[in-house]
Amino acid sequence: xxxxxxxxxxxxxxxxxxxxxxxxxxxxxxxxxxxxxxxxxxxxxxxxxxxxxxxxxxxxxxxxxxxxxxxxxxxxxxxxxxxxxxxxxxxxxxxxxxxxxxxxxxxxxxxxxxxxxxxxxxxxxxxxxxxxxxxxxxxxxxxxxxxxxxxxxxxxxxxxxxxxxxxxxxxxxxxxxxxxxxxxxxxxxxxxxxxxxxxxxxxxxxxxxxxxxxxxxxxxxxxxxxxxxxxxxxxxxxxxxxxxxxxxxxxxxxxxxxxxxxxxxxx
Amino acid sequence: xxxxxxxxxxxxxxxxxxxxxxxxxxxxxxxxxxxxxxxxxxxxxxxxxxxxxxxxxxxxxxxxxxxxxxxxxxxxxxxxxxxxxxxxxxxxxxxxxxxxxxxxxxxxxxxxxxxxxxxxxx
Amino acid sequence: xxxxxxxxxxxxxxxxxxxxxxxxxxxxxxxxxxxxxxxxxxxxxxxxxxxxxxxxxxxxxxxxxxxxxxxxxxxxxxxxxxxxxxxxxxxxxxxxxxxxxxxxxxxxxxxxxxxxxxxxxxxxxxxxxxxxxxxxxxx
Ligand code: HEM
Ligand code: SF4
Ligand code: SF4
Ligand code: FES
Numbered sequence: 430x431x432x433x434x435x436x437x438x439x440x441x442x443x444x445x446x447x448x449x450x451x452x453x454x455x456x457x458x459x460x461x462x463x464x465x466x467x468x469x470x471x472x473x474x475x476x477x478x479x480x481x482x483x484x485x486x487x488x489x490x491x492x493x494x495x496x497x498x499x500x501x502x503x504x505x506x507x508x509x510x511x512x513x514x515x516x517x518x519x520x521x522x523x524x525x526x527x528x529x530x531x532x533x534x535x536x537x538x539x540x541x542x543x544x545x546x547x548x549x550x551x552x553x554x555x556x557x558x559x560x561x562x563x564x565x566x567x568x569x570x571x572x573x574x575x576x577x578x579x580x581x582x583x584x585x586x587x588x589x590x591x592x593x594x595x596x597x598x599x600x601x602x603x604x605x606x607x608x609x610x611x612x613x614x615x616x617x618x619x620x621x622x623x624x625x626x627x628x629x630x631x632x633x634x635x636x637x638x639x640x641x642x643x644x645x646x647x648x649x650x651x652x653x654x655x656x657x658x659x660x661x662x663x664x665x666x667x668x669x670x671x672x673x674x675x676x677x678x679x680x681x682x683x684x685x686x687x688x689x690x691x692x693x694x695x696x
Numbered sequence: 697x698x699x700x701x702x703x704x705x706x707x708x709x710x711x712x713x714x715x716x717x718x719x720x721x722x723x724x725x726x727x728x729x730x731x732x733x734x735x736x737x738x739x740x741x742x743x744x745x746x747x748x749x750x751x752x753x754x755x756x757x758x759x760x761x762x763x764x765x766x767x768x769x770x771x772x773x774x775x776x777x778x779x780x781x782x783x784x785x786x787x788x789x790x791x792x793x794x795x796x797x798x799x800x801x802x803x804x805x806x807x808x809x810x811x812x813x814x815x816x817x818x
Numbered sequence: 819x820x821x822x823x824x825x826x827x828x829x830x831x832x833x834x835x836x837x838x839x840x841x842x843x844x845x846x847x848x849x850x851x852x853x854x855x856x857x858x859x860x861x862x863x864x865x866x867x868x869x870x871x872x873x874x875x876x877x878x879x880x881x882x883x884x885x886x887x888x889x890x891x892x893x894x895x896x897x898x899x900x901x902x903x904x905x906x907x908x909x910x911x912x913x914x915x916x917x918x919x920x921x922x923x924x925x926x927x928x929x930x931x932x933x934x935x936x937x938x939x940x941x942x943x944x945x946x947x948x949x950x951x952x953x954x955x956x957x
Binding site: 712715716718719722723726727729730732733736739740743746759762766767769770772773776777804807808 | 834837838840841844848852853860861862863865882885886889890892893896917921924925927928931932
C-alpha cells in the first residue's frame, strides 16, 4: 500500500516528501508481518510520533502503536527507527538524514502483538527478577527517613534516570540470540540498587545477576548505550556489576573500589 | 527490517569471527608441527608450504585477524575496567584500533609480501 | 565478601588475563617468525637453533596453553549465547575441551621432547646462520 497525503504546510519550515516504511502486523488478518509505505509531506523538525499520529488519524486508522506523554518521560513509545531503537517522541524526521525512506519497526527480540506494539511483559519480568528495590531491614517505622550522602547518590544518579523503555534490552544482540538473557535494562536496575547505600539486600541482587542468562552474556557491544534515550551509560553500569561480581563488596565502605564517573549532562 | 550495524556491533562481529578463525588456525598449526617429530625432511617439506604465494597472502589475512582480535580485546578490557563513561569513549577507542590495525598492517604486509616480488617465495 | 563463585565470573576474568598475555606473546612470536627469521628460513635447524634456548620453548608453550584455553573458553562463551545450542551444552563443551586438550598435549609433547636428530643439523646447510653471519639478519 502506498499513499500520498498533503498535510497542512507551515510557513518558514523546509518541507519535503519523505517515505515512511512501517512494519505492520495483525494476527487476526494475516499471520505474517508486512510493510506499508506512506509518503507524507513533512518538516525536518516533525517528530516521528507526530507522523505516526497523523498517519493513524488521517490515513490509516488501523495503525497500532503505544505512546503517552510525548515528552520522553513515560517510556512507552520505544521502537526501531531507521535501524536504531529510539523513542518516537524524541526522534525528528531530520534525525534520519538524506531523502531515504524512514523505516519504522517494533522492538526486536520480543513477541509483537500488533504493528509497533510489542509484549513488554517478558522485559519487565526480567527487571523485576533482580529485586529492583531498597530493603532496609534495620529501619523501623516511625524512624526518620533513610538518607544517603550526595557523594553516594552521584554514583547512581545516572542510572536513576531510566524510564523503563526497554530500548536498550531489545537492541542487544545477546537478547536476540537468547531471549532469556537478563538484558541491560535489568542490569542497570541491578547496578542502581546494588550501589544504593541504603539497600541492605544487595547480596540478593548479586546472586540473581550471575548465571547463564546473567551479566556475563554481555559482550561489551554497546548497542544498549547507543540506544538509551536518557543517555545512561548502560555498558558502564554493566561493567560495574561485573566488577562487583569479581571483586566482591566491602560492606563498610560500600563499593568504594568501583570507579564511577559522574554522568555528563545530555548534549 | 534490520538493526543497523554501528561501531560497537561491527567490532563485536569481527571479534567473534576472528576469534573462531584463529582458534581453528591454531589447531591446524599445532598439528602441522608434528612434522618436527617425524623428521627434518618432512618438516622442511611442510614449511615450504608457508612460503608459497597463497600462504603469504593468507598470512596477511591471519595477521589482520589477530591484530583486530587482540586490539579489540584490549579495547574491551579497557572499557570494562576503566570505569570511564562508555558511549563516546568506546567509539573513540574503536577508531583508535582501526587506525592501529591499519598502521601495523602496513609494515607487516610489506614484509610478508616482499619476497613474492623478489622471487624468493614459491 | 567475594562472589567468584557466581558461574561465569572466572571464565570472564580469565579471558581478559589470558588475552593480555597473548597479545604480548603473539607480538613477539610474529616479530620472531616473520621479521627475524622470515618464513622462507623456517628450516629444521632454525627451529633446532631457536629451541636450543629454554626461553623460547617456554614462550611457545605459554602461547600454546594460553591460546588454546582462551580460545576454548571463547568458543564456549559463544555457544552459551545461543539458547538452542545450550540445550546440548554438555556435548559441545566436551567436544571443544577434548579438541583443546589434545592440541595442548600434542603441542607440549613436541615442544618438550623435541631434540634435533643426530647429524641432521650438519646434513643441512643453514641459510639463516650464513645470512646472519654476513649481515646480522636475512634482509
Ligand atoms: C592477541 C591477543 C588476544 C586478546 C587481547 C584477546 C582478548 C579477548 C577478549 C577480551 C575476549 C572476551 C570477549 C568477550 O568477553 O566477549 C576474547 C574472546 C575470544 N577470543 Fe581472544 N584474545 C586474544 C587472542 C586470541 C586467540 C589467539 C584466540 C584463538 C585461539 C582467541 C579466541 C577467542 C575467542 C573464540 C573468543 C570468543 C569471542 C566471543 O565471545 O565473541 N583470542 N578475546
Ligand atoms: S553492552 Fe552488553 S548489554 Fe549492552 S548491547 Fe552489548 S551485550 Fe547487550
Ligand atoms: S536504560 Fe535507557 S534504554 Fe534502557 S530502559 Fe532505561 S531509559 Fe530505556
Ligand atoms: S510517549 Fe512517553 S516517552 Fe515517548
